[in-house]
Each structure stands twice: as C-alpha cells, then as structure tokens.
Amino acid sequence: MSFANAPLVIVGAGHAGGRAALTLRGEGYSGRLILIGDERHPPYERPPLSKGLLQGRVELAGYSLCDSARLAELDIEHLAGNPVKCLEPQRHRLQLADGSWLHYARLLLATGGRSRRLASAPEHLLNLLYLRTHDEALALRVVLQPGTRVVIIGGGFIGLEVASTARVLGCTVTLLEAGPRLAGRVLPEQLSSVLLERHRSQGVDVRLNVAIEAVQGTTCVESVKLVDGQLLPCDLVVVGIGMQPNTELAVAAGLEVGQGIRVDAQLRTSAPDIFAAGDVCEFRLHPQGGFQRQETWRNAEAQGRHAALNLLGGELPFDAIPGFWSDQYDWGLQIVGVIANTQPTTSRATPGGGFLLFYLDAEQRLQGACGWGLGNSVGKDIKLCERLIALHNPLSMDALADADVPLKQLLRN
Known part of the structure; x- marks a missing residue:
C-alpha cells in the first residue's frame, strides 16, 4: 500500500515540533501537515518560563513561535487535547485518544519530556510545584510573592534560575542539592563554584550534599524534613530534579530507544519514515561517539529545522555544534x-x-x-x-x- 499522498505528521507541538512545521511550509511543502500536541497553546520556547515569564516581563505571545492565526494561515492542522495513544510503524498509522486512526507519509516524533517527580513528595500537595510548561510557570508566578519562603529541590539549571528569579521577587529561598556541587553533571568545577558564590551572595541558602527524608503537610506542604533531622518550614516547594523523556509511544511501537529515541545521522529512527528531534532525541554528535540527548533551546531549534529538511527527502547528516546559556541574576x-x-x-x-x-x-x-x-x-x-x-x-x-x-x-x- 502506498502512503505517498498521506499527510506529514508531527507528534509533539513544542519548540522542536513547531519549528519543524514552520520549516516545512517555509521550504515549500504544500501538502497536508498535521501538528499534534498535548498543550492547548501554539508552539513556544521554554527558556523564558523560568526567567521573563516568572518575573512578569514577558507573556506567552512574546516567546511563541507563532500564534493560532498564523498556523491557520499556513494551513497547519494543530490538534490539541487529542494526543496520540498508539503508533503502528508497519502500517504507517497512529491512533488518537478519541479512537480515530490517521495514516502518515512520514512522521516526526518531537514528544519532548516531563518533569521528573520527587518520590518522597505526595502529588496532591497544593503548593508543591514543578516547572516545565507555560501553565506550570503561570501557577508558580502567582505564588512567588515578597516574603514567601521557598524551598527549591535540585541544583540544576531550572532550580538555579527559579532561585534567581525568586530572590529578585523578594522571596526567601533555600536551595537543596543532593550532590557536592551545583549543576555537577554538566558543568566544570570552576563554573559550579562561581554559581555557588553568586547565589549565596544574593541571599540564597544553598545546601549541598543534602538528602531529603520527607515533604510534610496534609493539603499543602508545611515543611521539608532532611535526613539529618533538620526541619525547613516553607510556604512553597519547587522541584527541579531533571526531565523524563517521553519515549513511551516509541517503546510501545518497537522503535530503538536508549535514554531517548535513538536516531541515525539523518535523525531517522529505527523505523522507516519516522524521525525524531528535540529533547526526546538520542543521537551521536560524531559517528564514533556515544549516544546523547541535549535538553537545550539551541538543539530544539536546530533539530526541528533539520528534521523538516529530511522529512522532505533530504539525506543531510546532523552535525550542528551544541550550545547552551543560562542567566543567573x-x-x-x-x-x-x-x-x-x-x-x-x-x-x-x-x-x-x-x-x-x-x-x-x-x-x-x-x-x-x-x-x-x-x-x-x-x-x-x-x-x-x-x-x-x-x-x-x-x-x-x-x-x-x-x-x-x-x-x-x-x-x-
């Protein structure tokens, strides 16, 4: 059976998926194009969530790749609130949550990820927050008021940027990191040291090598108890302990998956006509190198564009130089x-x-x-x-x- 006249489908309407859709139209693709996302918003960039949006300096329109009117103008079908539940690569089709089936000519998986949950924290607590989406950022912005006692769990970039923003907004901030230094998985010791010095100079109570026994409270968090017995009373807990890539759809479909959806040099997965890009994509920077994922703005932007070109039949190897930035005060x-x-x-x-x-x-x-x-x-x-x-x-x-x-x-x- 030929699927040549079937649409191009992008699963994941975040930065990488949105950039791919816009690139396809920009490159002259005029066929049916479907963009499927979990969030109700048009595609947007994530870095402002922990910075400009939390501080009230920018709103969604300021960091969206486009608005709904532009998607309609480009004839990009944006399906929100009807996620993909099943993928059948052999039959070139997928099933949506409403039970309907959709065939595709070629498919891009840009499913991103979700915040890792803290095992010791009950999910129902009202003032226990995570930061990954626009709506989560809005919920956090409402409660970051002057004098609010905030405990941040995780000394990676999300935790550090929220700490910086919270201090600027007049909150009292305690940051807990399980390891011996800040952002220790990705930064050299010299950078970890200046980050520690910077945050402490701005009044953040940074505690390293900390183990959490429990997040305590009934309907709301009231305190965080450390293994050494210390009790940290608080009004708000923000958890930033990393991202869990959304690989479940790929795993169930039989695609090759490691710490992400594995691709070749062209960002093609182990299944014909299926590509992957963005936070969920596990790729090699060099043919002899190990697989890696990159959770950065730059990678989402570059891989979204690149995957689009290869969806159109290109055989271009992805060899972009990686990059990253973070604002700290x-x-x-x-x-x-x-x-x-x-x-x-x-x-x-x-x-x-x-x-x-x-x-x-x-x-x-x-x-x-x-x-x-x-x-x-x-x-x-x-x-x-x-x-x-x-x-x-x-x-x-x-x-x-x-x-x-x-x-x-x-x-x-």
Whole structure:
C-alpha cells in the first residue's frame, strides 16, 4: 500500500515540533501537515518560563513561535487535547485518544519530556510545584510573592534560575542539592563554584550534599524534613530534579530507544519514515561517539529545522555544534561545543571578573568552551570559539590563555 499522498505528521507541538512545521511550509511543502500536541497553546520556547515569564516581563505571545492565526494561515492542522495513544510503524498509522486512526507519509516524533517527580513528595500537595510548561510557570508566578519562603529541590539549571528569579521577587529561598556541587553533571568545577558564590551572595541558602527524608503537610506542604533531622518550614516547594523523556509511544511501537529515541545521522529512527528531534532525541554528535540527548533551546531549534529538511527527502547528516546559556541574576553563563566534566585544558580571564575555559583534544584542536561574565559580556568570545571549533585547526595553548591575544587573531592564523 502506498502512503505517498498521506499527510506529514508531527507528534509533539513544542519548540522542536513547531519549528519543524514552520520549516516545512517555509521550504515549500504544500501538502497536508498535521501538528499534534498535548498543550492547548501554539508552539513556544521554554527558556523564558523560568526567567521573563516568572518575573512578569514577558507573556506567552512574546516567546511563541507563532500564534493560532498564523498556523491557520499556513494551513497547519494543530490538534490539541487529542494526543496520540498508539503508533503502528508497519502500517504507517497512529491512533488518537478519541479512537480515530490517521495514516502518515512520514512522521516526526518531537514528544519532548516531563518533569521528573520527587518520590518522597505526595502529588496532591497544593503548593508543591514543578516547572516545565507555560501553565506550570503561570501557577508558580502567582505564588512567588515578597516574603514567601521557598524551598527549591535540585541544583540544576531550572532550580538555579527559579532561585534567581525568586530572590529578585523578594522571596526567601533555600536551595537543596543532593550532590557536592551545583549543576555537577554538566558543568566544570570552576563554573559550579562561581554559581555557588553568586547565589549565596544574593541571599540564597544553598545546601549541598543534602538528602531529603520527607515533604510534610496534609493539603499543602508545611515543611521539608532532611535526613539529618533538620526541619525547613516553607510556604512553597519547587522541584527541579531533571526531565523524563517521553519515549513511551516509541517503546510501545518497537522503535530503538536508549535514554531517548535513538536516531541515525539523518535523525531517522529505527523505523522507516519516522524521525525524531528535540529533547526526546538520542543521537551521536560524531559517528564514533556515544549516544546523547541535549535538553537545550539551541538543539530544539536546530533539530526541528533539520528534521523538516529530511522529512522532505533530504539525506543531510546532523552535525550542528551544541550550545547552551543560562542567566543567573545579572551574570551569564555560556557553553559551546563539547566540554568534558573535567578540568579545562586552559583558561583566560575576561574584563569585569569573568573568565573563559577551553577544552582541547589530543591534537590541540578546540572541542568546547564555556564562559562566565556580567550580562552578555562573553557572548562575542563564545561565538568566536564556535568558529574555532568548526575550523578544527590546532591552536596554541599559550595564545588561548593570553588575554592580550584576541580570539579573532587565532581565527586568522
């Protein structure tokens, strides 16, 4: 049976799925295009949820990829509130929650993920909140009032950005991290240290190597009890302990799944005509490299566009250089390329008390870099580092470490 005239279908209407749909129309695809999402909102970007939206500086329209009127204008069928319940790759079809079946020519899985739940916290407690969606961010914004006693569980980027925002809004903040340092899974020790110093200087009570015994309360959280017996009375608990990728649909359909939906260099899954992109996608940065997922704005944007091109018949390998940023009060952290969770090869100071860390391979070629500085002060240097990574030329460690040698000069060399 031929499915050539069936629609292109995107399951997941977040950043990656939305970008893919818009790219398909931008590339001239005029056939039927269906975008299926769990949320009632049009596709949007997630970084503002823990920053601008919580602070009341931006609303949904400010970080949406488009609005409903634009989706209609582009003839993109946006199905909300009728999620996919079953996928049958052999028959090129899927079933929606209402029982209806839909055939597809090609399919993109951009199902994203959901917040990991805290096992020791009863789900029914009213002031126990997570932050992954627009609606969850709105619920959190309402209760972040001056004087509110907030306990944040998790010292990764969601926890740290919520802590920063909560302090700006006048809350009392205690942040609990199970590990020995902040964002320890993804950041080198030097960056973890400056983050710790920054948050403590802003009045956040950061506690490392902490184990939680119980989140206590009847209808609302009243306190968090630590294993060492300490009791932390609070008005609000925010849990930020990572993301659980939504792989259930792929697993049930028999697709190859590891920590995410596994794809080849073209973002194609183990099933014909099915691709994956965004937070749920597990891919190799290099043919010989290990599988990884990237939960970043940049990855959702790049893979959404890339998957769209390959849905149209392209055979383009995905080789984008990864990158990430985070705002912490009035300071910024930026990462480009691959940084090992080890000591950097070399570093340099930047004006205003910031620094750059460089990671080189055995042939002295730049693999990754990260920077810390006031505002966006390291932005230009990180962009130059991205170009140095792409060039793949051996570099002088002494020149990289010398703040008097502009990075642009290394590009010319």
